[in-house]
Each structure stands twice: as structure tokens, then as C-alpha cells.
Amino acid sequence: MLRFHFTPEDLTRLRIATAPHPLWEIAASLHRFQTHEGRWAYAPWYRTARSALSTTGLDRAVRTVLLPLFPRASYFPDFLTPADGAAGLDAGLESILAAPDRQVAREVTKLREIVGAPAWTRKLTDGPMREQLVRALRAYHHAVITPFEERIHERLHAERTRQTRTLCGTGIEGVLNTLAPSIRWRPPVLELGNYPTECDIHLNGRGLLLIPSYFCWNTPVSLADPDLPPVLLYPLHHSPAAPQGADGHLPLHALLGITRTGILRAAATGATTTEAARHAGVTPTTASHHTTVLRDAGLITSHRHANTMLHALTPLGASLLQQNGTRSLL
Structure with a gap:
């Protein structure tokens, strides 16, 4: 179990990342190749x-x-997910190159002792080997994450919308209690019940950065070194798209139609027009027409963020879904 110990000052310094952290997403996506859990x-x-x-x-x-450097295990090196990565991939990779040799050697040794690692990892204190690693990370990100960046950003915007609604409705306590099923807020301690190691982190006024992650699945992740700036990577809500003819939604289908029902369900966790369109299996233009109808009916609200329109349920919309067998995540 991992426990974050809060002071009153830490609660005022609780933050949610405003953009995806590319190096944490690289780490979490590499974990997806190492398990069948959540593959759907x-x-x-x-x-x-x-x-x-x-x-x-x-x-x-x-x-x-x-x-070998990002095993889905109880440990992988902290220098691979530096705080500077919050400023983007380039900043994060520069931070990896600039990591102190002593830190890299200590963390690689710990990786070998706890999980096991190839002999070449000892050379990561050398500039050329670390440059090779950075090139591999950049190429991997470009090949498998960049094509999905639009969707990742959409999901993060939806999560921030969800958390904003939770904060307005139930305060910081509500935010901390709805991060993930395995996380429990027992004031003044935030507990991660299924964490692979036993650890207590005393925040001591440093606050905590919450990083919602598209590729993180089920188990939240934190840095191993308690002296580093505290972060908690937690999984976004994923829900499978129900078949369009699912019996549980026949009353809604009859009332709203299949497409509007799909869009309404997408708005349960917050959704952009593009994401709602994917969920309902229609074009963004068609989805935009249906979101207008749902908004005029008082079932959703829509707010513009930069060039993106975000849709969320109203209390009436949430009640309608709940009465028809769909659990709202708001």
C-alpha cells in the first residue's frame, strides 16, 4: 500500500496536470504491451x-x-519520468540527458536488484548510451503515441471537466475519493490499496500533482524516491462502447434515437464533439447537430476550450441515464 500524508497546506497545493505528460504516457503505454489486462x-x-x-x-x-527499462513491475527508474516532462516531450528528453550520473547509476542498480536488467544498462551513465536511449524514446513516441495525441488530449480535457464538476459539487474530498477504485481518502491520508510496495510519503507542504493518464490501467503509479516532487499518475475512466442494440438502452433509444443515446453516454465523463462522434459512430458534423438538440433539451451543457467544444451532462441528463441503467461517472 502507498500512503500520501497530507497537511492542510498540501490540500491547498493539490494540482491536476493541464496536459498529458509524454514520458509517463510512454511508460504506461509500454506496460500495455506486457499484460492482457484492459486490452479491450x-x-x-x-x-x-x-x-x-x-x-x-x-x-x-x-x-x-x-x-527492460520500463518493466511492468514494482519498480522502474525515476529519471525516466522527470518533472520537466510536463512541459513537453523535448523538455522531458533533455531532462533525461541532464540527469545526474549518480542518480542514474543508483536507480539502474536498484532496477537490476529488484527486477533485473541487461548488463548494458550500466552504461546509461555514459552520454552516448543515454543519447541512444533518448533517440529510441523519441522514435517510439512519434510512431505509437503521436497518432493518438488528439484522442489523448480529448480524454484529458474530459477528465478535467469531470474533476471540475466534482470539485464544485463535493470539494477536494470528492476529487480525492473519485480518482480510481483503488484509491481511498481517509483524512489526512490518501491510500492506494493495491500498490505493489509498502510506502509512506509525507508531503510536508509540497502538495501533490495529479496526472491523469490515458495509458495507465487500473493501478496508479508514483515515483519511488519520496524526496522527488510528489506526483500520482492515475488512470482515466475507460468504458466499452455498448452495442447499439443493447437491450438495457432500448427505452432511451426509443426516446432519443440510437445516435443521441450514444452521444449522451459519451458526455457522462465529459466528451468533445469528435470523441462523442467516435462513440456514436457518426461524423463530427452529425454529432454537432445532435449535441445542439441535446443541449436545447437541457440534457447536456457545452463549453468551448480553445478550439475544442466540451460536452458534459446536466443533472437532468445524468438522471435520465441513471434511470435507464447507465451509471454516471460524474
Whole structure:
């Protein structure tokens, strides 16, 4: 179990990342190749990624370089997910190159002791070997994550919308209690029940950065070193698209039609017009027409964020879904 110990000051310094952290997403996506858990949620990405790695010849680098450094296990090195990565891929990769040799040596040694790692990892304190690693990380991101960046950003915007509604409705306590099923807020401690190691992190006024992750599945992740800036990577909500003829939604289908029902369900966790369109199996133009109808009926609200329109349920819309067998995540 992992426990974050909060002070009152830490609660005022709780933050949610405003953009995907590319290096954490690289780490979490590499974990998806190492398990069948949650494969249904990433099926389109998995197929596309496997094809891209094979076509570009990166599959060997992933097997021999990246997977040994990012095992889906109780530990992988902290220097691979630096705080500077919040500013983007380039900033994060520069931080990996600039990581102190002593830190890299210590963390690689820990990886070998806890999980096991190839002998070449000892050379990561050398500039040329770390540059090779950075090239592999950049190529991997370009091949398998960049094509899905639009969807990843959409899901993150939807999560921030969900958390904003939770904050307005139930405060910080509500936010901390709805991060993931395995996370429990027992004031003043945030507990991660299924964490692979036993650890207590005393925040001591440093606050906590919450990083919602598209590729993180089921088990949240944190840095191993308690002296580093505290972060908690937690999984976004994923829900399988129900078959359009699912019996549980026949009353809604009769009332709203299949397409509007699909769009309403997509709005349960917050959705952009493009994401709602994918969920309902229609074009964005068609989805835009239906969101207007749902908005005029008082079932959803829509707010513009930069060039993106975000849709969320109103209390009436949430009640309608709940009464027809769909559990709202708001």
C-alpha cells in the first residue's frame, strides 16, 4: 500500500496536470504491451502500435532497450519520468540527458536488484548510451503515441471537466475519493490499496500533482524516491462502447434515437464533439447537430476550450441515464 500524508497546506497545493505528460504516457503505454489486462480498452491503439513498430523497425528497440527499462513491475527508474516532462516531450528528453550520473547509476542498480536488467544498462551513465536511449524514446513516441495525441488530449480535457464538476459539487474530498477504485481518502491520508510496495510519503507542504493518464490501467503509479516532487499518475475512466442494440438502452433509444443515446453516454465523463462522434459512430458534423438538440433539451451543457467544444451532462441528463441503467461517472 502507498500512503500520501497530507497537511492542510498540501490540500491547498493539490494540482491536476493541464496536459498529458509524454514520458509517463510512454511508460504506461509500454506496460500495455506486457499484460492482457484492459486490452479491450486499447484494442485500436494496440493494433496500430504493433503495426507501426513492425513497419518502422522499432520493434527490436522496444524489446531490447525500452521494455527492460520500463518493466511492468514494482519498480522502474525515476529519471525516466522527470518533472520537466510536463512541459513537453523535448523538455522531458533533455531532462533525461541532464540527469545526474549518480542518480542514474543508483536507480539502474536498484532496477537490476529488484527486477533485473541487461548488463548494458550500466552504461546509461555514459552520454552516448543515454543519447541512444533518448533517440529510441523519441522514435517510439512519434510512431505509437503521436497518432493518438488528439484522442489523448480529448480524454484529458474530459477528465478535467469531470474533476471540475466534482470539485464544485463535493470539494477536494470528492476529487480525492473519485480518482480510481483503488484509491481511498481517509483524512489526512490518501491510500492506494493495491500498490505493489509498502510506502509512506509525507508531503510536508509540497502538495501533490495529479496526472491523469490515458495509458495507465487500473493501478496508479508514483515515483519511488519520496524526496522527488510528489506526483500520482492515475488512470482515466475507460468504458466499452455498448452495442447499439443493447437491450438495457432500448427505452432511451426509443426516446432519443440510437445516435443521441450514444452521444449522451459519451458526455457522462465529459466528451468533445469528435470523441462523442467516435462513440456514436457518426461524423463530427452529425454529432454537432445532435449535441445542439441535446443541449436545447437541457440534457447536456457545452463549453468551448480553445478550439475544442466540451460536452458534459446536466443533472437532468445524468438522471435520465441513471434511470435507464447507465451509471454516471460524474
